[in-house]
Amino acid sequence: MPTIDPEILELIQERFPQISEPALQEAIASVGKLQSVTQGSILMDYGSYIQYVPLVIGGSIKVVREGEDGNELLLYYLGEGDTCSMSFSCCMTQKRSIIRTVAEEDTTFVAIPIEYVDAWMRDFTSWKNFVMTSYDNRIYELVQTIDSIAFKKMDDRLLEYLQRKAELKGTNKLSTTHQDIAYDLNASREGISRLLKQLEKNGQVKLGRNRIELVNQ
DNA sequence: ACATTAAGTGATT
């Protein structure tokens, strides 16, 4: 039996209050590995099998879907206290990943080897609840994203995107390029530039090279 | 100073 890592134990208690059972906390601290990745690292890619389930401690991860032509589309973000629901369903059903996850910023997480994930569903109710709640949140966000694509015009999508991003990062000053936004929204860079210009005219944002500031109104 | 990268523009479909 591996020893309990006190650092992980503390982080879990601090960032994942839903995981309340002490025995579960200790189990996580025993088998989990604390990992850090730099911005832009790909944690999981199309077709790969999942080896672990990540519990996000700090930073954020974006989950994207890519078409055959290389077009990308942002599905949702994972932030502190979140976990990747896709990795659950993948490891439960032994299927390859149908999405890609990329570190949106420098990110740390606790990696749980998949062999424990299943057993804990039986053994710990707080784990089961955590997983279910996580699914629920992710599906809710997915539906919002679908709504946004299906029913909203690009300018609304853009504003929504910026607001979510600002919320996730905890700041109104975003450092990103028009091109990156265009990739996430699967739009053209020029289109995004023009829409941002409009938003600036309306006093909703302030623009600079590599930075977009949301103006509270 | 020069090269590179981000952003802006206008025309076309």
Place this chain on the structure above:
DNA sequence: AATCACTTAATGT
């Protein structure tokens, strides 16, 4: 709204 074919501006070396 996308694409093209640029121009202009900011930034790194």
